[in-house]
Amino acid sequence: MKKAHFLIDDVIWVLRDITRQKPNSLFDNPFLKTLKNAYEKHGVKTQLNLFYRTSAFYGNDDFCLKDVTDAYKKEWEEASSWLKLAFHAKEEFPDYPLVNATYNDVRDMFKAVEQEVFRFAGEKSFTYGFCPHWNSVSEEGVKALYDNGVRVMDVSIGEAFEYSGNADSLPYGHAMRILNNRQPETRVYSRGGPNTAINNSVCAYNHLTQDEFDSVKGTLKCIYDEKTGMNFKKFHLPAMTLNLMEYDEIEDNFKPYIENEYVGICTHEQYFYKDYLAYQSDYADKIYKMGEIMHNNGYEFIFAEEFVK
Secondary structure, eight states, rough: OOEEEEEEEEEEEEHHHHHHHOOOSSSGSHHHHHHHHHHHHHHEEEEEESBBBOOOGGOOOOOBBSSSOTTTHHHHHTTTTTTTEEEEOOOSSSSTTTTTOOHHHHHHHHHHHHHHHHHHOOOGOOOOEEEEETTTEEEEEEEEHTTOOEEOOOOOOEEEEEEOOOGGSSTTTTHHHHHOOTTOOOOOOOOOOGGGGGGEEEOOOSOOOHHHHHHHTTSOOOOEEETTTTOOOOOOOOGGGGGGGGGGGGHHHHGTTTTSSSSEEEEEGGOOOOOOOOOOTTTHHHHOOOOOHHTTTTTEEEOOOGOOO
C-alpha cells in the first residue's frame, strides 16, 4: 500500500486552550475534533510538532508545556495510534532557531518537550520523527537529536551556496540568523515552491542536494548520513502545504504526486484560529479534502519514525 504522512507545525495554542477551557473531552476542542473526524472518515494520522512555549509576538500571554494539564492523559494515550506529539522548537521566533545551535542547546530543548509530553500525554504519544522549525539544524544539533532517540529528520533541498554578505539577499532579517554563532555548514539555498518571499533561505547540516533528493523522491527511502547516523528525508514538499493553497486548488495540486509510493502533507496550527492575522475559515475542510484524496487513491497514513523501522 502507498504511504502518506501528515504533520502540523507550530503547535502550542491548542494545548493552551484545553488547559484553560477544560473541555469534557480532548475532542470537544474544535481543532482536535477536526483531526479525529479526519481519522475516522479517511484514516488520517496526524503528527503535531510542538513549540515549548508561546511567543510574545502575539501578546504578553505566556504559556508553556509545563502549564499543560495532565487531565486528558488517558485520552492522549488512547489516541496515540493515530495522533502523536513531537518536538519542533522552543518557540516560534526567532526563525531558524537551530541553524547554529550547540549540542547542549538542542539536547536541552528536545528533552524539555519530551519530558512534558510524557507527563501530560504519556510516552506512547511522543514520536521521534523530527521536523525542525524552519528546517535547518547544525551538525552538533543533529548529533544531539540522534543521541536522544531521533533516527529520521526532515531536510532542506536545493542548490546551496555561500552567503554573499549582502543582508538584502535574504528576507525577514535572516542574515542575522546566519551570522549569530555561525557554523561552517551554514549556507544559503534556493528553496523554490509557492512561497516566493522565502526563495532564498538558510540551510545547515541537514541539507540534501537536488541529486540526492531525486534519488529517493516519491519513495519511502531515506538518505543515510554516516557521520551522524541520522536518516535524512524530505517529509513534505512546499507544494504540499495546505495553508499555501486554496481549497479549490487541492485536487489539482495533488495530481502530480498521487501515484508516488510516498506523499507528505503539511499545514500549520495558526491558520485555524480566527484571531490569527492569516486565519483560514476552510482550514478543517482542507484537511478533510486531503484525507479524502489520499484515502480514495489507496494511501495509508504513517508516522515519520516509521521510515526507518
